[in-house]
Amino acid sequence: MDKKYSNYDLDNLDIQILSILMNDASIPYTEIAKKLIVSGGTIHVRMKKMEELGIIKGSQLIINPQKVGFDITAFLGIYLEKGSQYSDAVKQLQDIKEVVELHYCTGQYSMFAKIVCRDTAHLRKVLNEDIQSLTGIQRTETIISLEESIKRQITL
Amino acid sequence: MDKKYSNYDLDNLDIQILSILMNDASIPYTEIAKKLIVSGGTIHVRMKKMEELGIIKGSQLIINPQKVGFDITAFLGIYLEKGSQYSDAVKQLQDIKEVVELHYCTGQYSMFAKIVCRDTAHLRKVLNEDIQSLTGIQRTETIISLEESIKRQITL
DNA sequence: GTTGAAAAGTGCTGCGA
DNA sequence: TCGCAGCACTTTTCAAC
Numbered sequence: 001m002d003k004k005y006s007n008y009d010l011d012n013l014d015i016q017i018l019s020i021l022m023n024d025a026s027i028p029y030t031e032i033a034k035k036l037i038v039s040g041g042t043i044h045v046r047m048k049k050m051e052e053l054g055i056i057k058g059s060q061l062i063i064n065p066q067k068v069g070f071d072i073t074a075f076l077g078i079y080l081e082k083g084s085q086y087s088d089a090v091k092q093l094q095d096i097k098e099v100v101e102l103h104y105c106t107g108q109y110s111m112f113a114k115i116v117c118r119d120t121a122h123l124r125k126v127l128n129e130d131i132q133s134l135t136g137i138q139r140t141e142t143i144i145s146l147e148e149s150i151k152r153q154i155t156l
Numbered sequence: 157m158d159k160k161y162s163n164y165d166l167d168n169l170d171i172q173i174l175s176i177l178m179n180d181a182s183i184p185y186t187e188i189a190k191k192l193i194v195s196g197g198t199i200h201v202r203m204k205k206m207e208e209l210g211i212i213k214g215s216q217l218i219i220n221p222q223k224v225g226f227d228i229t230a231f232l233g234i235y236l237e238k239g240s241q242y243s244d245a246v247k248q249l250q251d252i253k254e255v256v257e258l259h260y261c262t263g264q265y266s267m268f269a270k271i272v273c274r275d276t277a278h279l280r281k282v283l284n285e286d287i288q289s290l291t292g293i294q295r296t297e298t299i300i301s302l303e304e305s306i307k308r309q310i311t312l
Numbered sequence: 313g314t315t316g317a318a319a320a321g322t323g324c325t326g327c328g329a
Numbered sequence: 330t331c332g333c334a335g336c337a338c339t340t341t342t343c344a345a346c
Contacts, residue, residue: 010224018217018219018224021216021217022216022217022219023214023216024214024215024216025181025182025214025215025216025217026181026214026215053223054220054223055219055220055223055224056217056218056219056220057218057219057220058180058181058182058217058218059180059181059182059215059216059217059218060177060178060179060180060181060215060216060218060309061174061177061178061181061212061214061215062212062213062214062215062216063174063178063211063212063213063309064210064211064212064213065310067209067210067211068166068174068211068312070310073259075231075259075261075268090305090306093305093306094306097310097311098310099306100306100307100308100309100310101304101306101307101308102304102305102306103229103231103299103301103302103303103304103305104301104302104303104305105231105299105300105301105302106299106300106302107297107298107299107300108299109299112231112299112301113306116310141263142263143261143262143263143264143265143268144261144262144263145259145260145261145268146259146260146261146262147259147260148257148258148259149246149249149258149259149260150246150249150250150255150256150257150258150269151256151257151258152256152257153216153219153256154221154226154253154254154256154272155253156224
């Protein structure tokens, strides 16, 4: 057994390190070390361990989509003709770069997508030309976000 | 007029820098400079400009929620008793840390939330105890994600 | 606005406890 | 396993173009 179901090799220190860097990945290890009263080397060892375990997927620069001209966020409930067409649909949706999230899910929809577009014309183009024309998709329901009030990662 | 509607002070170089760092914020400026055939100082100046303009919101360490014991992602369509209760509901939902995203939106739902929980028991607790008991919420509809097939930022 | 190099700070590695 | 110290690398700054 080389892998456990719950990867709870994390102690309090690990979790505190993650909590800090999940909010701001640019904080230096030395500063984290001071805050948690351990040495910088220890932070380094813990981070390396968590990277190797696959707990840490990497770091990303977070931008403000509206400031670069992407003003519309929409959610899309997708009905497939047959459930078996799921993996094929994923492949096709991967090529539509406006699709930033895609879930296979329970409930009324077969799939659920999050889409970010520049403006209403752009959204219409993505919905009518790009998505509706994919094979296997029966119909879609669109929910447009007028305001993103909360946006954060989980609290450990 | 101190602010334009579209903040298109971004040239190709800015966009290329953002595109690289949006995927991996740990890539050093010197390496980006080599790739884009400019000096490290220029990267620095551009980054500083974009931070001041609010285009860059910061950087985050991206973790794998499943590896730290958060196995369930769900979407929640929320019906409010009155639309005017929106801002009050936001405040209350902010205190529920399992809510990682919240949108005010068009369509059948008043609000739309994304929730991350440890397991089904945890999800049930959040739905039944935390969310249903908030004031102003009429009812909710839950969509459970069985697989997150796509997860990325917008392509500039 | 861009460059190139010097100064300051951070990350990494090995030895000792 | 943790902490300390030295080396390598990166970021930051700045005078000059």
